[in-house]
Amino acid sequence: MRVLKIALILVLCFILSFLVVVSVSIPSAGVGGELRKAWESVRGGVEIESPSVIYEGVVSLGLFLFVIAVLTLDMRYRHFLAILAVSAVVFMGVVPPQKLIESVDWALIVFLVGSMGFAAILRKLGVFTYLAAHIVKISKGRPLLLLTLLSVLAWFTAMVVDEVTSIVYVIMVVLELSRILRIDPDELVILVVLATNTGSLALPVGNPIGVYIAFTTGFTPRDFILAALPLSAICFLATVILFSTLRVKYVRKLALAISSRSDMLEAFITTKIVDVAPKERNARIYGVALLLAFLGTISITPLLAEFLTSISGFHVDSNSLLALVPYLFIALTLPVTEAPELGEVIAKGVEWPSITFFMFLFMLGYSLTWSGAMVKVAYGTITLSQTINPGLLSLFIVLMFSSAILSAFLDNLSLVVALVPAIELVVGVTGARELFWSILFGGVLGGNLTPIGSTANIVAVSILERRRKVKTDWVKWLKISLPVAVVHLILTSAWSLVLLEHGLL
Secondary structure, three states: OHHHHHHHHHHHHHHHHHHHHHHOOOOOOHHHHHHHHHHHHHOOOOOOOOHHHHHHHHHHHHHHHHHHHHHHHOHHHHHHHHHHHHHHHHHOOOOOHHHHHHHOOHHHHHHHHHHHHHHHHHHHHOHHHHHHHHHHHHHOOOHHHHHHHHHHHHHHHHHHOOHHHHHHHHHHHHHHHHHHHOOOOHHHHHHHHHHHHHHHOOOHHHOHHHHHHHHHHOOOHHHHHHHOHHHHHHHHHHHHHHHHHHOHHHHHHHHHHHHHOHHHHHHHHHHHHHOOOHHHHHHHHHHHHHHHHHHHHHHOHHHHHHHHHHHHOOOOOHHHHHHHHHHHHHHHOHHHOOHHHHHHHHHHHOOHHHHHHHHHHHHHHHHHHHHOHHHHHHHHHHHHHHHHOOOHHHHHHHHHHHHHHHHOOOOHHHHHHHHHHHHHHHHHHHOOOOHHHHHHHHHHHHOOOOOOOOHHHHHHHHHHHHHHOOOOOHHHHHHHHHHHHHHHHHHHHHHHHHHHHOOOO
16 A cells, blocks of 8 residues: 555656646746756756756656655655665766766765764763753743743754754653653643754754755855844744743643652752762863854854965865864863774764765755756746745745745755755846845744654654654644744744845845
């Protein structure tokens, strides 16, 4: 039955791909003409409406839609499907293999491996548990303060490390607290997931989407601090306020549980803070200091690149330098880690399957550009926005809302990887680099809406279901996430309007 379902999905995806590629015709004049010229210069003057290119477009778009459609049914197939699709576009003669290899942003891959390795070392040092125990201690039995501080932990760690590391450890704290307090963890899990995704928007290191866009566009950490960090903070405050307002009954249950189980909370605090050997405590404090230094270093990477350029006599690229920053901090952990164990920690801490998936996703996304499918998507998006209301703001809003809605049901990283080549073509014609922010804002915040909207959501749901042996209730999730997502998009629209009007994007 499953095989028949997958076969049916494959057929439907190729039918849809055929209809899109064949029915969308790009004119030779205006914006369409500029898009054609930009694409044909990449392909060496090949005509976009030629039979061979139509074949390439149908195959590449059909395979991409197929991968995304099956991922919505079962994420376990993502690695196999990505590898299968890339193999197909190569051996069906759609894209030269050397072009696919070149399409991978290797600086980004190096950065992700280093960031995950550094996070794994901090995890082994107990940095995240140490911070969480202090949050429980500071809350002093007040439920709203506990909710807020746990949300701050999720928001902050997602911002400075990454959303997956953040959600894994915050969820563990949530589950431990729910076990001690004997409360249903579902709503608290949803809250910290929303906080995690919102925090991951703030800096390029927080989310694979942010990392990908930063490396693709050349946006610096300083750009993120000016454009994304304030929006992330505003949306985070809105999240906490909405949850506290809409889930009053849950807050009351939490207050009752805290008052009746205060002895267990004290034991948790004692175990994680008080009864800790001096050597272990010092290692954790050193880890926290490194984490803060890491945040500071990535924020001044452009200045460091300029300084190294001035003293070295050769040009130092800011993004390439950023890719190697995590390794500096891995080296700085040696005073509190055993050097012979470092390789094992990194090997186990790095999500190698995710890295592999990411690489093949780059290749699959590039196949859409090479085949001309993304040119047609770009032209269709521009035409839609200009039909609604001519101008940059209209295109920005259309892209943001489209990416937000689609990322709620599709893997948001896959979506952005597919959209970036199209936007690069549009930017090449219009010069409007601001459009990259639209898919960052929409892709990250739209991922909050459903349990499958982002990697953090999927990880949290998987841990929760494995612990409780119960499937996640989509209705309960939407009751909390839908109002939050709507408010986030309204706030993001207003924020973007202000930045666009003042030329700050």
